[in-house]
Amino acid sequence: xxxxxxxxxxxxxxxxxxxxxxxxxxxxxxxDEHLAATALLVHVARADGVLDPAEAERxxxxxxxxxxxxxxxxxxxxxxxxxxxxxxxxxxxxVELIGExxxxxxxxxxxxxWSVAGADGDVHEFEEALVWRLGKLLGLDxxxxxxxxxxxxxxxxxxxxxxxAGRTGR
Numbered sequence: 001x002x003x004x005x006x007x008x009x010x011x012x013x014x015x016x017x018x019x020x021x022x023x024x025x026x027x028x029x030x031x032d033e034h035l036a037a038t039a040l041l042v043h044v045a046r047a048d049g050v051l052d053p054a055e056a057e058r059x060x061x062x063x064x065x066x067x068x069x070x071x072x073x074x075x076x077x078x079x080x081x082x083x084x085x086x087x088x089x090x091x092x093x094x095v096e097l098i099g100e101x102x103x104x105x106x107x108x109x110x111x112x113x114w115s116v117a118g119a120d121g122d123v124h125e126f127e128e129a130l131v132w133r134l135g136k137l138l139g140l141d142x143x144x145x146x147x148x149x150x151x152x153x154x155x156x157x158x159x160x161x162x163x164x165a166g167r168t169g170r
Contacts, residue, residue: 036097
């Protein structure tokens with residue numbers, strides 16, 4: 001049984017639901033991948049020992065845009081992922097749960113990690129090493145890791161420019 005399906009089953013039993021919750025294998029596997037990817041992002045956000053408000057906001061926005069239909073679902077997924085990350089020994093076990101997905105999806109996850117790491121305006125040396133290691137664990141080469149970093153940086157700059165234009169009324 002997939003991890004997410006076990007969590008749903010446990011929650012149903014713990015909260016007295018008389019209806020068993022069933023997830024098909026594909027849905028359960030996708031939920032596991034989303035939980036693992038979010039746990040990796042939480043891990044990166046906490047890498048420098050401080051979960052900066054900007055990192056928390058970026059994390060929520062990214063999870064909402066990729067893995068959740070609503071803000072409440074994103075918040076709940078992040079809470080589960082934070083608990084899961086705390087119980088997990090290392091990133092490699094989280095990466096294993098992501099599976100063998102396509103390279104583009106792995107690059108998107110890595111770009112999200114770069115984005116979270118840089119949300120406070122500075123990618124600390126430890127964060128950079130951690131995200132670089134994550135890229136290697138995801139099976140990406142140096143070029144793909146750099147491309148994900150550059151893509152995250154360009155997206156952050158574009159977002160900052162849009163925010164600045166909104167503040168100045170342009």
